Amino acid sequence: MKLFTCTCCSHPVYFENTICLHCQASLGFDPKLRKIISLQSHAGVVLEKLDGDQIVTDELYKYCLNKQHSVCNWLIPAKEEESFCAACQLNQTIPNLNRPDHLEKWQRIEVAKHRLVYALLRFKLPIIPKQKDELRGLAFDFKAQDPTPLAKRLLTGHKQGLITLNIEEANDVSRMMAQQQMDEVYRTLLGHFRHESGHYYWDLLVKNSSFHAGFQQLFGDENINYPQALNTHYENRANADWQRNYISSYASSHPWEDWAETWAHYLHMVDALETGFSFGLTLHPRILAASGGEQTLLDTDPYCTDSFNAIMERWIPLTFMMNSLNRSLGLKDSYPFVINEAVKSKMAFIHNIVKKSAIED
Numbered sequence: 502m503k504l505f506t507c508t509c510c511s512h513p514v515y516f517e518n519t520i521c522l523h524c525q526a527s528l529g530f531d532p533k534l535r536k537i538i539s540l541q542s543h544a545g546v547v548l549e550k551l552d553g554d555q556i557v558t559d560e561l562y563k564y565c566l567n568k569q570h571s572v573c574n575w576l577i578p579a580k581e582e583e584s585f586c587a588a589c590q591l592n593q594t595i596p597n598l599n600r601p602d603h604l605e606k607w608q609r610i611e612v613a614k615h616r617l618v619y620a621l622l623r624f625k626l627p628i629i630p631k632q633k634d635e636l637r638g639l640a641f642d643f644k645a646q647d648p649t650p651l652a653k654r655l656l657t658g659h660k661q662g663l664i665t666l667n668i669e670e671a672n673d674v675s676r677m678m679a680q681q682q683m684d685e686v687y688r689t690l691l692g693h694f695r696h697e698s699g700h701y702y703w704d705l706l707v708k709n710s711s712f713h714a715g716f717q718q719l720f721g722d723e724n725i726n727y728p729q730a731l732n733t734h735y736e737n738r739a740n741a742d743w744q745r746n747y748i749s750s751y752a753s754s755h756p757w758e759d760w761a762e763t764w765a766h767y768l769h770m771v772d773a774l775e776t777g778f779s780f781g782l783t784l785h786p787r788i789l790a791a792s793g794g795e796q797t798l799l800d801t802d803p804y805c806t807d808s809f810n811a812i813m814e815r816w817i818p819l820t821f822m823m824n825s826l827n828r829s830l831g832l833k834d835s836y837p838f839v840i841n842e843a844v845k846s847k848m849a850f851i852h853n854i855v856k857k858s859a860i861e862d
Contacts, residue, residue, distance in 0.1 A: 507524060510526070527539070527540040535623065614694055639664070646667060699762075706858050749762050766838065784819065809848065
């Protein structure tokens with residue numbers, strides 16, 4: 502994600518901030534401008550945009566209604582009747598907020614979901630609320646497991662545009678236990694959202710489209726029995742040589758999962774590179790500098806480049822640096838994956854679809 506600054510005092514702020522800790526200005530994210538803007542309270546509800554010392558009155562805002570639960574800082578033009586922002590309109594079910602632990606989990610979930618929606622906005626991909634288009638729309642159900650003994654196990658997943666998330670995924674201990682049980686190295690809330698969004702965009706952008714033949718050539722025939730493929734994967738695990746063709750063990754279970762896993766990693770890659778780009782990172786290891794090796798400039802906004810090769814050229818040295826820093830702190834590699842040639846081709850295919858599916862502002 503990019504580096505944001507307060508438009509009142511230019512101090513760096515986080516994407517989730519509602520107040521600038523330097524000048525105390527109220528902050529909100531404008532999804533149309535895709536930037537954090539400083540605000541001045543007006544009658545306690547409507548807000549005016551600030552630009553330095555000058556109040557710009559050509560646009561008035563209101564916060565998303567979910568700000569009252571401290572789960573959203575996004576803005577809506579005050580003239581609009583809509584009470585929820587572009588990200589919160591996608592919510593179909595939220596946890597029971599009478600449970601204090603549910604609110605805390607929902608707050609963590611919304612941080613990850615808003616970061617996903619930010620990326621979709623940056624890619625200019627269609628974001629269609631299911632409430633406005635049942636067949637082609639996207640929605641989220643955030644639910645808690647029914648504690649009764651015979652209740653069906655609540656699983657995180659996607660079905661016909663509806664992404665269901667078990668809110669227990671926001672519990673770090675439970676998620677780590679599931680990570681070990683399922684042998685999923687990169688199980689995070691944001692990773693879940695990116696993966697499940699891949700299933701949604703396969704339905705929206707690939708299914709019955711001109712991209713379908715190319716998908717089958719790279720990922721395989723999705724018509725093979727899906728439940729049977731998953732059962733086989735969990736009973737026998739992946740083939741020992743899965744790393745030759747897939748980004749993860751789970752990706753080898755079925756072409757749909759291969760697409761969703763690869764999609765998620767493409768989003769990981771682009772978002773991390775945008776962060777490096779925003780901070781003006783230059784990678785020039787001293788050992789290479791001494792021998793005349795070239796430096797790697799993160800001088801390209803990955804959301805705007807048409808060249809997937811340019812993204813890959815910057816990603817490899819960035820992950821080497823990230824993993825090296827983690828090892829220095831005694832932590833596991835932050836990106837413990839190998840992008841082989843097969844995966845690279847699949848990511849290039851996804852990059853091409855994303856570019857061709859962008860909606861002009």
